[in-house]
Amino acid sequence: MNALRAAPRAARKARGDLPAPRGTRQRSLLRTAGGQLILWAYAAIAFGPLLLVLIGSLRPNAEILQAPVGLPSSFDLSNYTRAWQTASISTYFINSLTVTCASVALCVSVSAMAAYALSRWKFRGRALLAAFFLSGLMIPAKLGLLPVFYMFQSMGLIDSRIGLVLLYAASGIPFSVFVIMGFMRGLPGELEEAARIDGAHEGRLFVSVVLPLMRPALAVATVFQFAPTWNDFFYPLVLLRSGDKYTVPVGLTRFFGEFAADRGTLFAGLVIALVPLAVVFALATKQIVAGLTAGMSR
Template sequence: MATTHSLSKVLPVAPSRVFVHLTLIGYLLLALLPILLVFMNSFKSRDAIFDDPLAWPTAETFSLIGYTKVLGRSDVLMYFGNSFIVTMASLFFILLFGSMAAWGLSEYRFRGNRWLKFFFAFGIMVPIRLGTVSILQLMVELNLVNTLTALVLVYVAQGLPLAIMILSEFMGQVPSELKDAARCDGIDEFRIFFQVVVPLIRPAIATVAVFTMVPIWNDLWFPLILAPSDKTQTITLGIQQFVGQYATDWNAVLASLSLAIVPVVTLYALFSRQLIRGITAGAVK
């Protein structure tokens, strides 16, 4: 036992594992450094930002003027509220309709089943922005321009294909014995779906939630086109008010970006355990 334990310490690490870990660490630094720079410079004065953007805030350079400007404007809080409403409403409908459609495609066999799956896969490959002109014309005809409803409808249509494809694969792994036993007990299909299937695919639901939440929260394209009014602007669009043609209030911009990152990081932290379980479950499938 002692010899085996000592040999395990002497055995060298495979070069491939070292390369993989170094690559992952490099990617982690590449992803986190810009976020760290935004946070660091949001607590510095304007002169300190341009003098040395890579330096940490000190007693001489520390300043909260950016946060004072941002939080002092009541419309910025409204922009945060609009983003939160649009993101949560879109996630709710994407997860609800996506899981129900995935249940239908994975559980029931009918003519056109494969064509429907191909149709949703095609929706993942084609960017929804290609139909911006048609979407804008439709929203004008429905009188939904400058409403949060227009954004929710677009984001639901954007997120459904990916949600259906991911959830249908996970639902196919649910043991049929569980569903058959529930049917033998007289449980209807809706209760089987919500009480048996949905609890078993929570990791997949968390994965879909994270993958669809971040693009919705960060999107600037559709808020700029469909909801540019002052009362319907999202936070990504509202930040643009601090960016001028000839001068930019970098303190306010960096403070706004820092505040906008917090909800996404918080929601990711809440879903992270389920997200990792969902990714690893898909890896060993």
């Protein structure tokens, strides 16, 4: 009789249907709660300064000077008006948006085509060409500033936004090719073979079949190219001369000097500079997670 009672229990234990012991469940809950507490604490530390800047941008300057930290007594949007019109943030913002979007589009387009060819086509020298692309990850781009400066000077690209676009696109290609190639190697080739059997040429195959499959990797490459390009201070400082061509990071240095006493306008300018990054991350978060975890799920 005892053997008959123990048989179903042994079968359930083998299948893993039996609940975990109470002590094990409690330890698991404590670990989960501890991990969530650490993550919430990190989020509070990371987003605390951003929240203070956002609240400060909605407060009058006199109120900020009296109490630097506090909630606004009334929402004041005039800080944003002064930052956008009087402080020339609009000019810096449009310059940054133009340079960043153009360089990201050029970088991701070239990287997608190169990664597709290197991961799908078989030709002599493919491994050497892939190593050439990936070698750019081992060399900091800023070490080549002097040759780049002289090359741009000879080409008339100093104080030119086109020069910045080309420089940012070229510097982002190695990482983008690396990400997209790793993603492409995990994709099955049956859909491409079916498209070729149906008569699709390589251009139509790439646009209609491959690019939709690449979407998570393209999102990762876009975000990882957009953020450093938007935040870059070094190249615009060295290569630009005219104030009307400055990007947001360089323009904010002039902005800080002119509006150091006007804290509300200063905070509003910082919020405006952060908006594109927040929008890009919010729109691409799902695709970023899918792209970064694609290799682990196969």
